[in-house]
Amino acid sequence: MILKTKPELCTQCGQCEKVCSRVWFKEENPEKSAIRVNSKGDGVLINVCNQCGECIEVCPTEAIYRAKNGVVRIDKEKCVGCYSCVGFCPTMSMFFHKDVQEPFKCVACGMCAKECPTGAIYLEK
Amino acid sequence: MKESIEKLKKAHKLLKTFEYELKEVNRGYTDRTLYINLSDNTIKSKPVTQEMKDKFIGGRGFGLWYLWNAVTGNTKWNNPENEIIISTGPIGGTTQYPGAGKSLVVSLSPTTGTVVDSNVGGYFGPLLKFAGWDAIEIQGKAEKDVIVFIDGNNGKVTIEEAPEEAVDTHILIEQLTEMYADSEEDKRNISVVSSGRAAEHTLIGMLNFSFYDPRRKFVRIKQAGRGGIGTVFRDKKIKALVVKYAGVKGDTNKPADKDTINKLGIKMHKEIHDLDDMQNSMRKTGTSYLVKIMNDYDLLPTHNFKFGSHPEAEKISSAEWKKWFTVTKTDGCWYGCTLACAKTVDVYELKTGPYKGQKVCVDGPEYETIAGVGSNCGIFDPEYILECNFYCDTYGIDTISFGTLTAFVMECYENGIINKEITGGLELNFGNKEAAMELLHQMGRGEGFGLIAGQGVRRMKKIFAEEYGADPDFLQDIGMEAKGMEYSEYLPKESLAQQGGYGLTNKGPQHDEAWLIFMDMVNNQLPTFEDKAEALHYFPMFRTWFGLNGLCKLPWNDIVPEDNARTDEPAKVPEHVQNYVDLFSAVTGKKITKEELILQSERVYNFQRVFNLKMGFGTREHDRIPYRSAGPVTVEEYESRADRYDKQLKELVGFDPEGKSTEEKVKVLRKYREEQYQKLCDAVYKRRGWNENGIPTLETLKRLGIDYPDVVEVVKKHL
Numbered sequence: 001m002i003l004k005t006k007p008e009l010c011t012q013c014g015q016c017e018k019v020c021s022r023v024w025f026k027e028e029n030p031e032k033s034a035i036r037v038n039s040k041g042d043g044v045l046i047n048v049c050n051q052c053g054e055c056i057e058v059c060p061t062e063a064i065y066r067a068k069n070g071v072v073r074i075d076k077e078k079c080v081g082c083y084s085c086v087g088f089c090p091t092m093s094m095f096f097h098k099d100v101q102e103p104f105k106c107v108a109c110g111m112c113a114k115e116c117p118t119g120a121i122y123l124e125k
Numbered sequence: 126m127k128e129s130i131e132k133l134k135k136a137h138k139l140l141k142t143f144e145y146e147l148k149e150v151n152r153g154y155t156d157r158t159l160y161i162n163l164s165d166n167t168i169k170s171k172p173v174t175q176e177m178k179d180k181f182i183g184g185r186g187f188g189l190w191y192l193w194n195a196v197t198g199n200t201k202w203n204n205p206e207n208e209i210i211i212s213t214g215p216i217g218g219t220t221q222y223p224g225a226g227k228s229l230v231v232s233l234s235p236t237t238g239t240v241v242d243s244n245v246g247g248y249f250g251p252l253l254k255f256a257g258w259d260a261i262e263i264q265g266k267a268e269k270d271v272i273v274f275i276d277g278n279n280g281k282v283t284i285e286e287a288p289e290e291a292v293d294t295h296i297l298i299e300q301l302t303e304m305y306a307d308s309e310e311d312k313r314n315i316s317v318v319s320s321g322r323a324a325e326h327t328l329i330g331m332l333n334f335s336f337y338d339p340r341r342k343f344v345r346i347k348q349a350g351r352g353g354i355g356t357v358f359r360d361k362k363i364k365a366l367v368v369k370y371a372g373v374k375g376d377t378n379k380p381a382d383k384d385t386i387n388k389l390g391i392k393m394h395k396e397i398h399d400l401d402d403m404q405n406s407m408r409k410t411g412t413s414y415l416v417k418i419m420n421d422y423d424l425l426p427t428h429n430f431k432f433g434s435h436p437e438a439e440k441i442s443s444a445e446w447k448k449w450f451t452v453t454k455t456d457g458c459w460y461g462c463t464l465a466c467a468k469t470v471d472v473y474e475l476k477t478g479p480y481k482g483q484k485v486c487v488d489g490p491e492y493e494t495i496a497g498v499g500s501n502c503g504i505f506d507p508e509y510i511l512e513c514n515f516y517c518d519t520y521g522i523d524t525i526s527f528g529t530l531t532a533f534v535m536e537c538y539e540n541g542i543i544n545k546e547i548t549g550g551l552e553l554n555f556g557n558k559e560a561a562m563e564l565l566h567q568m569g570r571g572e573g574f575g576l577i578a579g580q581g582v583r584r585m586k587k588i589f590a591e592e593y594g595a596d597p598d599f600l601q602d603i604g605m606e607a608k609g610m611e612y613s614e615y616l617p618k619e620s621l622a623q624q625g626g627y628g629l630t631n632k633g634p635q636h637d638e639a640w641l642i643f644m645d646m647v648n649n650q651l652p653t654f655e656d657k658a659e660a661l662h663y664f665p666m667f668r669t670w671f672g673l674n675g676l677c678k679l680p681w682n683d684i685v686p687e688d689n690a691r692t693d694e695p696a697k698v699p700e701h702v703q704n705y706v707d708l709f710s711a712v713t714g715k716k717i718t719k720e721e722l723i724l725q726s727e728r729v730y731n732f733q734r735v736f737n738l739k740m741g742f743g744t745r746e747h748d749r750i751p752y753r754s755a756g757p758v759t760v761e762e763y764e765s766r767a768d769r770y771d772k773q774l775k776e777l778v779g780f781d782p783e784g785k786s787t788e789e790k791v792k793v794l795r796k797y798r799e800e801q802y803q804k805l806c807d808a809v810y811k812r813r814g815w816n817e818n819g820i821p822t823l824e825t826l827k828r829l830g831i832d833y834p835d836v837v838e839v840v841k842k843h844l
Contacts, residue, residue, distance in 0.1 A: 058455060060461070062339050080374060082220040082461030083387060087390075087392075087397070088398045
């Protein structure tokens with residue numbers, strides 16, 4: 001499972017960021033979203049985890065693992081909040097927030113894709 | 126395994142239980158320390174005062190303060206009053222910033238006779254703090270071997286007689302981790318401090334600090350190597366200290382400003398991610414990258430510091446170690462250390478000694494070990510280095526002291542000062558790895574020439590002169606020790622500032638105070654005595670600060686920001702200095718500046734200098750260095766670098782070397798270099814606020830706020 005993007009369709013409406021933070025943190029706050037939309041030159045950059053798994057290797061407590069459906073997940077119990085994974089993510093798609101003990105990332109739940117008005121994000125199995 | 130562990134545990138005899146209230150950390154401190162006396166099994170809690178935090182910060186500062194109050198000027202290392210104090214520091218235990226899990230160990234040293242401090246990785250210091258204690262202070266001596274166990278989740282400290290566990294570290298740490306962990310998952314919550322059998326027979330014993338590696342599924346170790354604290358540990362009949370704390374999270378250190386710490390840590394992780402491969406490749410080869418650089422710049426100690434390079438050095442460079450290391454991407458010795466220099470050789474089959482034939486893990490080797498037991502002894506065999514590294518670790522022996530003293534023994538052997546009769550058959554020529562290995566095993570068994578060598582270079586010089594009629598002046602010239610501590614592994618001959626970096630240290634010649642070779646010799650950034658003195662003020666103070674806070678030095682300048690070379694003072698790594706200022710402020714809530722950072726260190730550093738005075742050391746004569754560290758002692762050495770030295774005689778000394786004998790040139794160069802060193806001492810003392818005998822003045826003590834009556838009393842005797 002992986003969240004794919006078509007930046008050329010994105011209108012930067014911000015709906016995906018709101019949905020993501022609402023689903024996972026019960027508030028609408030783009031800083032607590034695991035998907036981020038930014039301008040890049042004339043276009044748009046949608047920053048979201050591609051499930052490459054580089055973070056699995058750099059986690060000192062083996063808190064990050066690949067689940068059966070292929071999604072990379074974080075076991076909060078094991079995590080010591082060192083944020084090595086944030087600094088070592090090749091696409092800068094591991095996020096952190098001062099209110100939250102552990103880093104967070106896209107787990108391909110697909111809620112944002114469902115609410116995206118233009119089809120710029122979609123789930124692929 | 127389970128059954129045998131049960132058996133070991135059953136043999137324990139509980140001597141004392143102490144229950145305490147669990148307490149959260151507050152802004153990097155728990156505000157109390159754990160005192161244990163093994164003579165009468167006292168265990169008590171001591172409050173940490175605001176004064177202690179303001180003046181001594183933590184870590185090495187706390188250790189020095191407690192030891193100062195525990196001993197008199199007459200206390201010897203093996204008196205019961207001597208203590209071993211272990212403390213991390215306010216920043217210690219931070220999981221976000223690389224290199225923030227260090228423990229600092231302080232004690233009276235068997236080899237130097239004065240106070241020594243050692244900085245070590247592993248999980249003990251942070252877990253001790255999270256268990257509720259800013260420091261552990263151990264005094265007294267047990268009758269029989271004991272283990273001290275601190276249960277940080279149930280608030281309990283026990284002293285247990287432990288007769289059946291191994292003494293050698295590689296077995297003991299596995300036994301105790303298995304014994305005290307509830308499950309495989311729980312193993313990472315255990316850290317063990319231990320030594321080994323050779324610490325009982327020598328004065329150069331060290332301490333191993335453990336941590337569990339979940340990927341490799343075995344217990345790893347880092348070493349508090351310098352100064353013989355392992356020998357003190359075994360003299361107190363401590364088999365191990367064990368701490369257990371489950372529940373480490375990103376905010377267990379309860380910093381005042383977590384957000385800033387997150388950002389600083391992530392910035393460093395990213396910097397390491399982006400730049401380490403292009404800079405020192407610490408993540409792939411650890412500190413072994415230094416071998417080639419040192420060899421290229423003629424700084425790699427070879428044949429007891431006679432030379433700085435060797436044609437065979439390539440055989441022990443990082444290119445070779447790459448083949449041996451089992452690299453993972455998480456080789457840090459505390460959580461969040463992405464510099465990850467703690468390399469291992471996961472499977473190595475031992476060829477000698479009591480564990481011959483067994484497959485073991487070797488933690489290392491690090492640069493100092495490679496240069497010390499390898500090139501400095503003329504041995505360029507990676508397998509010997511691994512074997513020696515392993516046995517030094519499990520026997521509880523400092524690889525640096527072992528390397529430097531073996532090199533000294535080899536030069537004495539080659540000069541006929543000692544012979545086969547004296548060594549009991551060991552042919553200790555440079556390069557003889559079998560003999561060197563056997564010397565180490567003799568230290569382990571407590572027999573033969575190993576017992577003499579294990580006393581260290583300073584005592585060997587005395588024995589060789591008094592009993593074997595050696596020339597004491599020659600031994601003084603080639604015996605690479607100062608203040609009773611063996612030199613660490615950089616050739617300082619061609620850098621006056623580095624001669625000071627070794628000679629003007631508090632504890633003895635250890636590079637962790639000032640490493641100025643490149644600034645001085647390669648980049649020529651310190652042309653005048655004043656420049657050198659400024660560097661020998663700033664850098665020792667700056668580096669002292671790591672030890673007050675539970676930090677590692679490596680993430681300061683073994684990785685640097687991309688634009689560092691374009692800053693005003695690249696050698697200081699200004700951006701990283703600012704990181705540390707911000708980190709301290711964010712943890713403690715006490716805003717400091719980079720100037721205050723130096724002041725914090727200066728206080729502790731001067732206190733330690735006065736501590737040396739209290740113990741009968743610490744004056745100008747004790748800052749004296751062997752001539753081998755300042756220039757060529759022998760004709761052979763001079764002639765190996767004749768062009769360089771001839772040029773210096775002509776250009777710096779105003780002496781025409783043309784047609785002169787090498788003996789005469791050695792003499793003239795020596796006179797010049799020895800004068801230079803004395804001039805350097807003058808300049809450094811002045812810069813540090815000391816008088817011409819190297820004593821901190823009363824004004825200096827007052828300015829630093831350490832003019833306590835008993836401190837002033839010690840100093841006054843010398844003014």
